[in-house]
Amino acid sequence: MRSFWTKITSRKFLAALVGIITGLAMVFGLDQNVITTVSGAVMALASVITYIISEGKIDAAAVGKAAQAVEDAKEAITDGH
Numbered sequence: 001m002r003s004f005w006t007k008i009t010s011r012k013f014l015a016a017l018v019g020i021i022t023g024l025a026m027v028f029g030l031d032q033n034v035i036t037t038v039s040g041a042v043m044a045l046a047s048v049i050t051y052i053i054s055e056g057k058i059d060a061a062a063v064g065k066a067a068q069a070v071e072d073a074k075e076a077i078t079d080g081h
C-alpha cells in the first residue's frame with residue numbers, strides 16, 4: 001500500500017497526469033484559458049496534498065519515537081525498583 005501512495009503522490013506522476021488531462025482538454029476543444037487555470041489548480045492542489053501527507057508521516061514517526069522513549073523510561077524506572 002505504501003508503494004501505491006508513494007507513486008500517486010510523486011511529482012512525476014502528477015505532472016504526467018496533468019499532461020494527460022491537458023491533452024484531453026485540447027482534444028475536446030476547451031478554451032486555453034480554462035485549460036491553463038485547471039492545470040494550475042490541479043498542480044497547486046497536488047502540491048498541498050503531497051506536503052500534508054509528507055508532514056503527517058514525519059509527525060507520526062516523531063510521535064512513535066517519543067512513545068518508545070517514554071516506554072523505555074518506564075521500563076528503566078520499573079526495573080530499578
